[in-house]
Amino acid sequence: MRLWMIGCGNMGSAMLRRWVDSGTVAAGDVDVVNRTDRALPDGVRQARDLPDGPLPDVVVLGVKPQQLADVAARFAGRLADVPLLVSMLAGCDPATLSAAFPGPVAVQTMPNLPVELGRGVVAIHAPAAPDAARATVDRLMAPLGLVEWFDDPARFAAAGALSGTAPAFVFRVIDALAAGGRAIGLSPQEAAAVALAAVEGAAAMAAASDRTPAALADAVASPGGMTREGLNVLDADRALDTLFERTLTAVARRGEEMAAAAKG
Ligand SMILES: NC(=O)C1=CN([C@@H]2O[C@H](COP(=O)(O)OP(=O)(O)OC[C@H]3O[C@@H](n4cnc5c(N)ncnc54)[C@H](O)[C@@H]3O)[C@@H](O)[C@H]2O)C=CC1
Ligand SMILES: O=C(O)[C@@H]1CCC=N1
DSSP states (O other), X not given: OOEEEEOOSHHHHHHHHHXXXXXXXXXXXXXXXXXXXXXXXXXXXXXXXXXXXXXXXXXXXXXXXXXXXXXXXXXXXTTTTOSEEEEOOTTOOHHHHHHHSOSSEEEEEEOOGGGGGTOEEEEEEOTTOOHHHHHHHHHHXXXXXXXXXXXXXXXXXXXXXXXXXXXHXXXXXXXXXXXXXXXXXXXXXXXXXXXXXXXXXXXXXXXXXXXXXXXXXHHHSOTTSHHHHHHHHHHGGGHHHHHXXXXXXXXXXXXXXXXXXXXX
């Protein structure tokens, strides 16, 4: 599969590394346009402009949403006969993408950073895409992790808001657990190592187990023991639930603002 990637930064390069590592795409079949060179897999060509020569099978759009108009002004004419445009731009729906880039089938996605390990989530929204385009997108996204299609725009927005941002919140939880460890006497290095290993093991266990996370938490909490005292703090007044409800509400509100701005 030949790819052109317009904007390949933190998110685009995570996808690209997995595509190359998994053999889904050959590095030599990828051309990237970036403002400045980034570290990308060996063999990927990187430049300030699109290459001459034959068109690719897929164009992947990975600039910031605010740059959509700029890249459309520069590249839309050249891309009119490309079959498929896959965007990761938050808030830019297929109609907005098609208005900016007339011609290709436009597919809106919301990936997250762990796709680099094949352990990510990719939410996809393209209700009008024909079956052939869907099949190509499925082939491209399958090695990245959990792939979910949402025809309903509101559910796509909610899924993307959760999956796209959650890694950042989990990274914060790792740091917060380490801060807790420091507060009870560990060194910074000890606290960081123990917190990370505990989160990694717990996430793997939750994924492998047929028990719910709530049941697993109860399994950790020996009657009358230490964990219950800690859970009592987190659960009081639904403290943790309330914090994440507020967090995701802020995320969703910003997503709506970005979608409104993208529509103009
Ligand atoms: N970072 C993340 O975890 C996620 C990001 N996204 C989406 O991915 C997109 C990119 O985000 P990041 O990778 O975090 O940003 P980034 O700043 O790391 O990457 C943007 C890339 O676009 C390039 N670029 C900027 N203007 C350009 C132009 N006019 N022509 C060509 N290339 C240009 C830059 O050189 C850079 O490599 C955004 O639209 C964001 O909504 C979606 C899901 C998760
Ligand atoms: O923060 C953002 O807007 C992008 C989309 C989800 C993750 N990063």
